[in-house]
Amino acid sequence: MKVQLVYERSFSYHKTVRPRDQHKREAIFEATVKLVSDVGFADVSVSKIAKEANVSPATIYVYYKNKEDLLISIFVEIHEQKASAAMKGFDETSPLKEMFRKIWNNSFKFISENRDHLQYHEQFRSSPYNDLVNSTEATNIMQPFLAALESGAKDKVIKRIDDDILVAFIFSAIPVLSSSSYKTKMTRKNIETAFEMAWDAIKL
């Protein structure tokens, strides 16, 4: 049971001598996320990003090979941030439902603090860029949880079913709760109920 993430080619620009201004890379990163979240994947342009990040358009090409590299690199980074955040404090000795609840709550915390990162993630996922990000090697941060799910299936605690579908149910509520009208939705109660629904979906 493995869900792993790789990029076929090495995307980011990395000479042996480190770029001097790490701050600039971050500025570009944040500018891109903000813009995609604001105006959408279809309407981000390199020059808009440059303006938002307060650098020259040419500077972006010091840090990224091209626009595609930029967008993919950022996705990968967010994807890993998200996974790391979800797994924070993961305890593999606790019961499956508690593990799950932990991850669920972590996820919501991450989302509410990084709404536009999630936005970016969603848009990227539904774009054709998504097909350029491979799942053959690993960012196996989530691995322990997936392993737990598998053993839960073996122990007949949860349903035995394809990974992706399982994960879809588990996290299906997240985009909804973080949507543009999120303010009325991310109540304690809604989050708790959504969690219970997710659990009911997968449990046997």
Added chain:
Amino acid sequence: MKVQLVYERSFSYHKTVRPRDQHKREAIFEATVKLVSDVGFADVSVSKIAKEANVSPATIYVYYKNKEDLLISIFVEIHEQKASAAMKGFDETSPLKEMFRKIWNNSFKFISENRDHLQYHEQFRSSPYNDLVNSTEATNIMQPFLAALESGAKDKVIKRIDDDILVAFIFSAIPVLSSSSYKTKMTRKNIETAFEMAWDAIKL
């Protein structure tokens, strides 16, 4: 319990008098859906659409006010097709779970026959365009089902919770099953299991 759909401004889609050459309108419609599905929202241009539809770029402006109008109108149309397809043969006298199963199966039939329509829908949903399509007036095609859900909640058959979240769980598996690796996923068994998960999520 209401999910309604309006467009703030009046889009071409609802011109009461349709232009004469309905064939051309359809060609543009299909060309757009195909292109968005193939190359993504970010890379469809009016002239590409025109080429794909075998019309002049100028012709598109005969049928649609501008590009935004085109994209939104098409979304609305797909959205309604999807709802209509889901509700086909809906019988309000049957038990809720059977209603649900009917809609579920209808939905999968629609998807497997119109994969790129679904692709378009997904991309549109996660883009900021989505915010331009309002929910203050109605496409109330789904209304009978939503009413049934509401009465199901009243009768303590299913959970009482926000519409959007409910709907999210109900249909969360669909994008996954229709994703690019769909061929291995849309088996009879997977579809059935996914349905059971959805039902378990919402039932009390």
Added chain:
Amino acid sequence: MKVQLVYERSFSYHKTVRPRDQHKREAIFEATVKLVSDVGFADVSVSKIAKEANVSPATIYVYYKNKEDLLISIFVEIHEQKASAAMKGFDETSPLKEMFRKIWNNSFKFISENRDHLQYHEQFRSSPYNDLVNSTEATNIMQPFLAALESGAKDKVIKRIDDDILVAFIFSAIPVLSSSSYKTKMTRKNIETAFEMAWDAIKL
């Protein structure tokens, strides 16, 4: 004995409906020739051409697929103009030397009246673009002359040698006489002497 000229792909933009403003195509043509002649192949840009031709850069792409198409199409056109001009009044019954003299004089007339066309031609020839212009099908305007050369070789009037080398000697003086310091060189006497040298080179 054949020197022919073709372009592998069809370069110029040609819809069934003719562009309205033939004048514009010519303006672009002349602007390009002038610019290449003035600033050199390396430093012509589409926007400079557009400015010189008094059109928008985008307009150029109405008439030519891209910059390469533009440059090649213009070369081909000049090449044919040049050949046509050289062959004007060609009389295949006259003795070879007189044929040759006719063509020689025609060529000089063409050059002195179209110095920058020749400049363009020279620069194109020595650029790598030249390799994109094929010699497998024909602009056989020069064919009668080449045939005459061949029969001259058969009759032992001129040397039997590779076409290209023959042609090189015949026309080698032209670029020199039309060079930037041409004014002091294109005297009647120089032209006559150069012709005699060319003839001496090829005659037996």
Added chain:
Amino acid sequence: MKVQLVYERSFSYHKTVRPRDQHKREAIFEATVKLVSDVGFADVSVSKIAKEANVSPATIYVYYKNKEDLLISIFVEIHEQKASAAMKGFDETSPLKEMFRKIWNNSFKFISENRDHLQYHEQFRSSPYNDLVNSTEATNIMQPFLAALESGAKDKVIKRIDDDILVAFIFSAIPVLSSSSYKTKMTRKNIETAFEMAWDAIKL
């Protein structure tokens, strides 16, 4: 009778004190020649040269004032190499035709061993850069030969005519024989015949 070569402004090439790392200068030189020969004058950029030469773009500016200086200096260098090669073993006591044959053969040797240098030379010659290289002071390497030609003219062995035209005929076959289809052309026989043609052109 004088053909001299000067550069109006002082180019880096003639810095009396050469930078220490002669190896790097050569790497840049060769990289530039190779690139111009491969992709053409229009498509060489400083950074491409840097990459090809395995140095930083900034390093190029250590050795050359700017791009123009680089291109011109290299031309001058090739021009001198070419002249030196041609004059190797020049014997002013031998008859004019034998002198000429010597130079001719030397030239072909140089070309066949340095095809891309010749390519560079040709492209430079037909570009407007050529006008920046003046003929008021001297690289008088060829001087002895030109003097011999002049005295040949005085002795009525060869025609009396403008230097440039003379030289044009003498060397006109070279670019042809070294063109992209050279392999089929640089046969012993072709070279010999071309020499005879050149001699016939200039001899009285």
Added chain:
DNA sequence: GATGAATGAGTGTTCATTCAT
């Protein structure tokens, strides 16, 4: 109704060059 021509504004990207190190 349908179109090709035309374009100003914008696209992603590379340019030649400078500069602090």
Added chain:
DNA sequence: CATGAATGAACACTCATTCAT
């Protein structure tokens, strides 16, 4: 001496849209 970072300006090209026909 040698460099990577940085950039304003330019690059080739495409965009959404208008308009005369």
